[in-house]
Amino acid sequence: MHGSMLLGIENLGFRYSVQRRAILAGMAAIVWITTPRILTSAPEQKGETFEQLAERAKTASDQSQLDEAARLYRRALTLRPKWAEGWWALGTIEYDQDQYAKAAVDFERLISLQPKNGTGHAMLGLCQFEFGKDDSALKNLLKAQQLGVIKDEQLRRVALYHMGVLELRARKFDDAKETLDQLARLGVRPKELINALGLAVLLISPQDAPPEGTPGATLVDRAGQAEALLSAKEYDGAKQAYVQLIEEFPAYPNLHFAFGRLLLETNEAEKAVQQFQLELKRDPENVSSLLEIAAARYQVDSQDGLPYAEKALKLAPRLPFVHYLVGILRLDTGDAAGAIPELEIAQKAFPNEPRVYFSLGTAYSRAGRKAEATKARAEFARLNAQEKQHGATLYSDRPPGLSGGQQTLGTGNPQP
Amino acid sequence: MSAGFCLHSSKPFLPILPFPWRATTTNGNIPQSTPALFEEVPPSRSGITWQHVNGHSADYYLPETTGAGCAFLDYDNDGWMDIYFINSGKCDFYDPQPPLRNALYKNNRDGTFTDVTEKAGVPGGGYGMGAAVGDYNGDGYPDLYVTQYERCILYRNNGDGTFTDVTDQAGVSAPGWASSAVWFDYDNDGKLDLFVCRFGNSGKSEIEHCENKKTGERFYCIPTVYPRVRSWLYHNNGDGTFKDVSEESGIGKSLGKAWGVVATDINNDGWMDLFVANDTVENFLFLNKKSGKFADIGLDSGVAFSQEGRPRSGMGVDSADFDQDGWQDLFVTNVDHEMYSIYKNNHDQTFDDLTGPLGIGRVTRLMSGWGAKFFDYDNDGNADLFVVNGHPDDKIEQHLSHIMYKEPLLLFHNTGRGFENISASAGPAFTQNLAGRGLAIGDFDNDGALDALVTSNGGAPLLLKNVAAKGNHWLGIRLIGKKANPDAIGARISWQTGDFKRTRLKTGGGSYLSSHDPREVLGIGARTKIDRLEIHWPQPSGRVETFTDLPIDRYITIVEGSGIR
Numbered sequence: 001m002h003g004s005m006l007l008g009i010e011n012l013g014f015r016y017s018v019q020r021r022a023i024l025a026g027m028a029a030i031v032w033i034t035t036p037r038i039l040t041s042a043p044e045q046k047g048e049t050f051e052q053l054a055e056r057a058k059t060a061s062d063q064s065q066l067d068e069a070a071r072l073y074r075r076a077l078t079l080r081p082k083w084a085e086g087w088w089a090l091g092t093i094e095y096d097q098d099q100y101a102k103a104a105v106d107f108e109r110l111i112s113l114q115p116k117n118g119t120g121h122a123m124l125g126l127c128q129f130e131f132g133k134d135d136s137a138l139k140n141l142l143k144a145q146q147l148g149v150i151k152d153e154q155l156r157r158v159a160l161y162h163m164g165v166l167e168l169r170a171r172k173f174d175d176a177k178e179t180l181d182q183l184a185r186l187g188v189r190p191k192e193l194i195n196a197l198g199l200a201v202l203l204i205s206p207q208d209a210p211p212e213g214t215p216g217a218t219l220v221d222r223a224g225q226a227e228a229l230l231s232a233k234e235y236d237g238a239k240q241a242y243v244q245l246i247e248e249f250p251a252y253p254n255l256h257f258a259f260g261r262l263l264l265e266t267n268e269a270e271k272a273v274q275q276f277q278l279e280l281k282r283d284p285e286n287v288s289s290l291l292e293i294a295a296a297r298y299q300v301d302s303q304d305g306l307p308y309a310e311k312a313l314k315l316a317p318r319l320p321f322v323h324y325l326v327g328i329l330r331l332d333t334g335d336a337a338g339a340i341p342e343l344e345i346a347q348k349a350f351p352n353e354p355r356v357y358f359s360l361g362t363a364y365s366r367a368g369r370k371a372e373a374t375k376a377r378a379e380f381a382r383l384n385a386q387e388k389q390h391g392a393t394l395y396s397d398r399p400p401g402l403s404g405g406q407q408t409l410g411t412g413n414p415q416p
Numbered sequence: 417m418s419a420g421f422c423l424h425s426s427k428p429f430l431p432i433l434p435f436p437w438r439a440t441t442t443n444g445n446i447p448q449s450t451p452a453l454f455e456e457v458p459p460s461r462s463g464i465t466w467q468h469v470n471g472h473s474a475d476y477y478l479p480e481t482t483g484a485g486c487a488f489l490d491y492d493n494d495g496w497m498d499i500y501f502i503n504s505g506k507c508d509f510y511d512p513q514p515p516l517r518n519a520l521y522k523n524n525r526d527g528t529f530t531d532v533t534e535k536a537g538v539p540g541g542g543y544g545m546g547a548a549v550g551d552y553n554g555d556g557y558p559d560l561y562v563t564q565y566e567r568c569i570l571y572r573n574n575g576d577g578t579f580t581d582v583t584d585q586a587g588v589s590a591p592g593w594a595s596s597a598v599w600f601d602y603d604n605d606g607k608l609d610l611f612v613c614r615f616g617n618s619g620k621s622e623i624e625h626c627e628n629k630k631t632g633e634r635f636y637c638i639p640t641v642y643p644r645v646r647s648w649l650y651h652n653n654g655d656g657t658f659k660d661v662s663e664e665s666g667i668g669k670s671l672g673k674a675w676g677v678v679a680t681d682i683n684n685d686g687w688m689d690l691f692v693a694n695d696t697v698e699n700f701l702f703l704n705k706k707s708g709k710f711a712d713i714g715l716d717s718g719v720a721f722s723q724e725g726r727p728r729s730g731m732g733v734d735s736a737d738f739d740q741d742g743w744q745d746l747f748v749t750n751v752d753h754e755m756y757s758i759y760k761n762n763h764d765q766t767f768d769d770l771t772g773p774l775g776i777g778r779v780t781r782l783m784s785g786w787g788a789k790f791f792d793y794d795n796d797g798n799a800d801l802f803v804v805n806g807h808p809d810d811k812i813e814q815h816l817s818h819i820m821y822k823e824p825l826l827l828f829h830n831t832g833r834g835f836e837n838i839s840a841s842a843g844p845a846f847t848q849n850l851a852g853r854g855l856a857i858g859d860f861d862n863d864g865a866l867d868a869l870v871t872s873n874g875g876a877p878l879l880l881k882n883v884a885a886k887g888n889h890w891l892g893i894r895l896i897g898k899k900a901n902p903d904a905i906g907a908r909i910s911w912q913t914g915d916f917k918r919t920r921l922k923t924g925g926g927s928y929l930s931s932h933d934p935r936e937v938l939g940i941g942a943r944t945k946i947d948r949l950e951i952h953w954p955q956p957s958g959r960v961e962t963f964t965d966l967p968i969d970r971y972i973t974i975v976e977g978s979g980i981r
Contacts, residue, residue, distance in 0.1 A: 233817070235817055266817065266818060267782060267816075267818040267819075268818075269781075298772075299723060299755060299771055299772040299777045300772060300777050300778045300781065301772065301778065302772050302773075303773075328723070328724060331723075332723065332772055332773075333773075354725060355724050355725035355726070357725075358721060358724065358725030359723075359724065359725065362718055362723070365716075365718070365766055366762075366766075366768070373716075374716070377715055377716060380715075380725060381715065384725070
């Protein structure tokens, strides 16, 4: 599966080739900054200096003599193991030669010298993707995104795509959709991206994808097309695509759910809820749809939303987000005492999430537990200030109303 | 007698909703058979031809989209509400030609108005934002404070139909970018002090610019990019001057981006507190500590953030005891996807947000609100709610298909058990979409039915005559404090007829950039007499005066210690 997907990606531009090093001027500037430039070349001989080896390695690389260049870089790095540029150059050559394990070691060395080198993290993640170290690959690609120093647009896109696929494999469907949407918004829409988007919205991991040529595979692609239209703000087209799909495949798992999510994004909350209801008619235990209805109803009609969250809690008691949702819905319907245990579970699972402490503070206060309320609010204030400094956390990048309960469903968050 | 709002009752709270709540922001078509509740008074009838000019530029300076306010005031003390409008004007990023000015319209007592701005000497002259009216020097004539970007103006009423700019002498220029302001007596010394909301710093370089990185196209920045600043509190020295006590009072410790303010008493201790709406940061609830100091209890009281702990884009605010339990409740407008909040006072310095249970969340989920005011439009004795809306970003429709730049007005009727969105039947004015901003409430035709004045950013104002209160009875009172502050801000008013009893705190300010008719209209529904009226004058007076055998359906003036005039 990985191989065939990768092949297609390569053809369509999601395979990153470091042979195009000329476009890496930004990256080069970062790693060369501490390196003296070498202006002369020298013949190979025993006892060559570092400078001589480095110059010859670069010349060989420029002439696309990659084996020779790699050999010379290795020798130079033996003499000067803290030569960041050398690790970068060697890593990219080995990556281009499909020697991903070796390249990964090179990029690890580079990162040990330059921990904030986002491009290094991205390349390491791409290597790890290739030899199946999914967790590490995702971690490094996320780190690259967080550091935000990938200057090369092509590399950024490749990194995003692979990040999306890794998130899909990890069943982090919301994360995957968000990541892949970034590409779709750029107008990048190769077949593989469309397919991945379809998998993300239908909550299908690549391992479970319908075989090519089957109606299921077609449906996945068409759902992906609809999402791409949504990314392009072609709302009517996106909705029409879903309407047609539902006409043809009324009972396909999570299709109503996916349409409901799209309708939430176009702020048609009532219609979205209708789709989630249809999904529940097909599968009364569809936790994703239960959570979406509960979240959509929060504050708008919490009394109506609460039973959906309660049912989700029974079905998925080990998901912390469900406890949080039940907690805030109970709080909004006047049941502070009932909210507290659920929010306490959520707080243990999300110890750094300020908003959980905020709700806990409110619940304690309403229950007359003033000291605990003060403590929870102080923690909220502390974490909230930290969040402002460090950026988004669990919920902060979501629209109010907590749309997106699905994000927590498969994230592997710590469990209570 | 409590009106029956209860979040924690044994059965779920369900507001009475006679028609389905709508998910969209449009107020729909009015049923032809339904008489309007408010009728627009067109310029051809009112003579009000002034229009707001926002100075919209390609550079998208944020002040352009945030103004401006308006006021009802009786500047000549003839018993008829006059009108004041705030306009933009010359500043470091704008030089309009011909120059712009504010407008004071004298009420001709026949439903028409005459522009007397030049004669009165209140043209403004800077980039105006809002107005706050109060008799700071106790001479019986309302003075006028104009908030502006760069520098505010205090116009002292000379009592002869003219005003004098005494800003420098008084020391209340509040440099920076001021928004709403409120007159109130924070230290209970009987003199009106002044709180001025400050959104940001002035200076062209202080205004942030935001643009689409691909196209270079500019748009109005979301105010997260602005730094927090402190607002001002000025103490009235009683000699025509004021002292900036922002720091020593503790107000200055809380840095925000303030748009709206209301002076109210949230703990019934007789000391006026302040609820301040901030944009993109937490709201403040400044509790008056009685010693000249304030403490922000917004977080602990539950009004600083949204229910899930997010700072929102607070704009307009107001306060009233909407459920008649004797405690002041709060309201704040926010922008789309944030919902407005209506906070019920729990009597222990905490509040519950009843946005969801009262149905206001559903109605306002996609709307952006500015001016807002509780008032009893139909004189049934319950505080209703009027909200002015409009998105701050004039390009919002290019980005979000479901959000409108211009939005309709909202009117919520307080049924005694909840709020009912009656906008769809309130009149044609409620089906118009506006870039609404300011809202002032006042009875311009002295018929006892409180009217509404709405300002639009970059457009003509809307004067709405209330025709909804016919058949219900009322008593209008103007309170004049003697030992208490002249405007009797903080007075507690109770009126009773049979078993019908209502109480009201005379709050200060409220809404957005606007100032209201200082008279209180006490509705009694279909009842035909008021058995008893009690005025509890604010400190340092503290006097309690009781009146019986009162007339109805007319205005009276009550002077502290001197009875009805």
